Amino acid sequence: MKPFSFSKTPIDPATLRRALEDPAAGGYVAFEGWVRNHNEGQAVTRLEYEAFEALACTEGERIVAEAVRRYGVLKAACVHRVGSLEIGDLAVWVGVSSAHRAEAFAACRYIIDEVKHRVPIWKKEHYVNGDSGWVNCERCAAHAHDHAHPVPEA
DSSP states (O other): OOSEEEESSOOOHHHHHHHTOOTTOSEEEEEEEEOOSEETTEEEEEEEEEEOHHHHHHHHHHHHHHHHHHHTOSEEEEEEEOEEEETTOEEEEEEEEESSHHHHHHHHHHHHHHHHHHSOEEEEEEETTSOEEEESOHHHHTTOOSOOOOOOOO
């Protein structure tokens, strides 16, 4: 399993967890980010995720490697969905195996926080009222119309 990857199909946490098993591990921690039905007072019907996958994978792998080094965990990985997702779908998964739980929890939190902050992934929310909008895109929020979100690779 790659340390960081994208998936156009549903994420299978059980399969991913098995890939992190290690005889030296005393525990495993995971984070699952799901598509929720609301954001900032608006009812959400679905999300679309896009990414500049080549750059995003490089940065995502860097983040996972940083977590492994920083917290001394055995194995770690992150998978993020791209494409159209429905309410309740699993959008992002992070898993960490470690000899001790404190390090596993810290590494898992580090990975998801850094992925959200550093990896070029864009989220478009579709609302019940028919509107839609890009979320967590600084250039979108600044109303810069001279940029485009890349189309996910086929």
